[in-house]
Amino acid sequence: MGLSKDAKSFTKITLDESEMPTQWYNIIPDLPSPPPPPLHPGTHQPVGPADLAPLFPMDLIMQEVSTDSYIDIPGEVLDVYRTWRPSPLFRARRLEKLLDTPARIYYKYEGVSPAGSHKTNTSVPQAYYNKKAGIKKITTETGAGQWGTALAFACSLFDLECEVWQVGGSYDAKPYRRLMMEVFGANVHRSPSQLTEAGRKLALDPKNHSGSLGIAISEAVEAAVTDPTVAYALGSVLNHVLMHQTIIGEEALKQLAKVGETPDLLVGCTGGGSNFAGLSFPFIREKLKGKMNPEIRAVEPASCPSLTRGKYAYDFGDTAGMTPLMKMHTLGHDFIPDPIHAGGLRYHGMAPLISHIYELGMMTAESVGQKECFAAAVQFARTEGIVPAPEPTHAIAVAIAEALKAKETGEEKVILTALCGHGHFDLAAYDAFLNGNMVDSAINEKDFEAALAALPVM
Numbered sequence: 001m002g003l004s005k006d007a008k009s010f011t012k013i014t015l016d017e018s019e020m021p022t023q024w025y026n027i028i029p030d031l032p033s034p035p036p037p038p039l040h041p042g043t044h045q046p047v048g049p050a051d052l053a054p055l056f057p058m059d060l061i062m063q064e065v066s067t068d069s070y071i072d073i074p075g076e077v078l079d080v081y082r083t084w085r086p087s088p089l090f091r092a093r094r095l096e097k098l099l100d101t102p103a104r105i106y107y108k109y110e111g112v113s114p115a116g117s118h119k120t121n122t123s124v125p126q127a128y129y130n131k132k133a134g135i136k137k138i139t140t141e142t143g144a145g146q147w148g149t150a151l152a153f154a155c156s157l158f159d160l161e162c163e164v165w166q167v168g169g170s171y172d173a174k175p176y177r178r179l180m181m182e183v184f185g186a187n188v189h190r191s192p193s194q195l196t197e198a199g200r201k202l203a204l205d206p207k208n209h210s211g212s213l214g215i216a217i218s219e220a221v222e223a224a225v226t227d228p229t230v231a232y233a234l235g236s237v238l239n240h241v242l243m244h245q246t247i248i249g250e251e252a253l254k255q256l257a258k259v260g261e262t263p264d265l266l267v268g269c270t271g272g273g274s275n276f277a278g279l280s281f282p283f284i285r286e287k288l289k290g291k292m293n294p295e296i297r298a299v300e301p302a303s304c305p306s307l308t309r310g311k312y313a314y315d316f317g318d319t320a321g322m323t324p325l326m327k328m329h330t331l332g333h334d335f336i337p338d339p340i341h342a343g344g345l346r347y348h349g350m351a352p353l354i355s356h357i358y359e360l361g362m363m364t365a366e367s368v369g370q371k372e373c374f375a376a377a378v379q380f381a382r383t384e385g386i387v388p389a390p391e392p393t394h395a396i397a398v399a400i401a402e403a404l405k406a407k408e409t410g411e412e413k414v415i416l417t418a419l420c421g422h423g424h425f426d427l428a429a430y431d432a433f434l435n436g437n438m439v440d441s442a443i444n445e446k447d448f449e450a451a452l453a454a455l456p457v458m
């Protein structure tokens with residue numbers, strides 16, 4: 001698309017408070033077919049709202065299964081969103097200059113939230129609906145700590161207790177994230193813990209000592225199902241979580257329209273898939289309407305490549321096998337990825353909705369090693385002034401690679417990415433990179449084979 005006069009003069013594209021979207025977008029009714037339903041682990045029958053009631057408040061369950069295209073964001077949630085939203089969209093002018101590329105790179109910055117990542121877009125509504133349903137406490141898992149921080153913040157606003165099981169490796173390596181959760185009032189445990197049956201059992205196997213998201217989910221779910229005043233919250237993967245994040249893409253659409261741009265490539269990092277879905281789903285809607293034609297590309301770590309290497313199969317969301325079975329690209333629920341720095345991308349599966357869209361051929365995916373990611377992140381930090389969280393460095397690496405390709409072809413490619421969080425608590429990762437101590441770990445093929453062999457028999 002042509003570069004408008006306005007696009008030439010803008011670096012930071014903002015929206016007024018009054019332009020903030022007031023609805024979340026549900027992509028499911030616009031897809032050629034709906035995603036396969038989650039199944040009950042015992043009966044293998046589709047789970048209904050009643051099956052999910054011990055875990056989630058009914059408002060969220062109805063969003064999970066909704067076939068409405070749009071859902072109004074409650075006023076109480078909009079009030080909280082307004083403290084940092086609409087978030088800015090930047091054009092990466094100095095990075096473009098460094099790369100000497102004709103491509104134009106835009107990034108939607110979610111690190112301006114109180115927790116420093118996009119996760120507050122869903123933690124706030126989740127806390128709100130739980131409070132409304134009379135819940136007293138929310139349990140959850142967290143990897144690097146971004147989700148736990150976002151939920152602890154939201155619970156503090158709505159006067160709810162918050163109990164977090166943090167993946168052991170991250171708990172040990174990132175004390176500042178734990179402290180931040182504690183400042184917001186959360187009670188944080190190292191997972192696997194001795195507080196749950198799942199934790200006690202899984203802790204017996206030494207390979208589980210550094211923990212995983214799957215193990216931490218098992219612990220948090222167990223703690224929630226045993227008490228009716230306690231609910232569980234998930235920071236990614238589920239339909240309602242992805243939907244809450246669509247405010248990112250809805251804002252970005254308006255911001256790009258302001259400067260007369262349409263993207264040729266959308267690129268985002270995928271752990272469970274929520275920031276990627278949040279940015280891309282509104283653009284996929286526009287693409288389906290024939291209004292634009294961007295390629296939509298997910299980037300995942302080489303050591304946890306669920307979309308590019310995983311099997312599209314029904315699997316558990318957690319390690320102990322307590323959740324419903326979800327059809328997704330999975331490395332196997334007891335696959336433990338190497339402890340890379342992008343802790344938020346170490347989940348064994350991919351959101352069922354993204355897995356389905358990938359199967360439909362509506363998006364592409366690739367995996368990147370962490371050294372390439374951090375090399376890109378340092379280039380980005382030194383030109384744009386923001387230190388990215390380790391997770392979005394994956395998207396930045398691909399954005400840079402594509403901008404360099406555009407230099408060869410002379411293409412004025414418009415690239416859009418979500419810079420979904422800052423890396424202020426991840427400086428140890430940058431330390432490892434800058435001192436040459438970072439290693440690229442590939443997927444362990446033997447463990448991967450074993451984990452696939454342990455997929456539930458359907």
Ligand SMILES: *Cc1c(COP(=O)(O)O)cnc(C)c1O
Pocket residue numbers: 117118119146147235236237269270271272273274275276344345389391392420421422
């Ligand atoms: C949690 C997190 C991720 C991974 O989760 P998605 O659901 O895939 O977005 C990526 N980046 C940041 C900054 C996160 O906090």
